[in-house]
Amino acid sequence: MRKQSESRTTSPTIQEKIEQAHNLFETCGDSLRQNPSIRTLLNKLQECIENTKDSMFKLGVVAECKHCEEQEGGSCCGTGIENKYDVELLLLNLLLEASLRNMQPSQNSCYFLGEKGCKLTARHVLCVNYMCQKLQKKLAREQLISLQTCAGEELDTLFILHEAIKKKIRT
Numbered sequence: 001m002r003k004q005s006e007s008r009t010t011s012p013t014i015q016e017k018i019e020q021a022h023n024l025f026e027t028c029g030d031s032l033r034q035n036p037s038i039r040t041l042l043n044k045l046q047e048c049i050e051n052t053k054d055s056m057f058k059l060g061v062v063a064e065c066k067h068c069e070e071q072e073g074g075s076c077c078g079t080g081i082e083n084k085y086d087v088e089l090l091l092l093n094l095l096l097e098a099s100l101r102n103m104q105p106s107q108n109s110c111y112f113l114g115e116k117g118c119k120l121t122a123r124h125v126l127c128v129n130y131m132c133q134k135l136q137k138k139l140a141r142e143q144l145i146s147l148q149t150c151a152g153e154e155l156d157t158l159f160i161l162h163e164a165i166k167k168k169i170r171t
C-alpha cells in the first residue's frame, strides 16, 4: 500500500488553477459581485489599473516593451511566471471580465502573454512592480515616481480585494 508521504505533493498546474477559478466563478461569482464592499473594490481596482496603463503608455513604457518583444527577441514575461498566480487572483480576473480561456502560450513565454501583451487584467505584484534596467535608465526620476505611485495604488487595492475574496470564499 502506498504511504501517505508518497501521495501527490506537486503543485497544481496553471491550467488546473484556471479550471478551479472558473468553477468558483460559476458558484460564487454572482454573490461576490453583489457584495457591496467587493463591488466597490472591483471598481476601484479597475480604475487604478487603467491609471497605471495610461501612465505606462504616456511614459513610453508600452513602446519599450513592444520593442523588446518585436526587435530584441522577446519581452521579459518569461515562462514560469504564471505559476505565481493563485486561484483567487485568477478568479479576481474573471470578476473583472478577463478571459482565461483559449490562451495560445509560447514555450518561452509566460502562459498569459498574448500578441498584444499581457492578457490578464489584474496582474501579480511581481509583474506590476517590475522595472527593468533599461526603463530605470530611460525614465526621469519624477516619471519613475509618478509610475510607482500609480502602481502602488493598484497594488494596495489589489491586496485588499484579494484578501476580501479569499475570506468570502472560505465562509
Ligand code: SF4
Pocket: 064, 065, 066, 068, 069, 074, 075, 076, 077, 130, 131, 132, 133, 134, 135
Ligand atoms: S520591462 Fe524592460 S525588459 Fe521587460 S519588456 Fe519592458 S522594456 Fe523590455
Ligand code: SF4
Pocket: 076, 077, 078, 081, 082, 110, 111, 112, 113, 114, 117, 118, 119, 120, 123, 124, 127
Ligand atoms: S505581465 Fe502578464 S504576461 Fe507578463 S509575466 Fe506577468 S502575467 Fe505573465
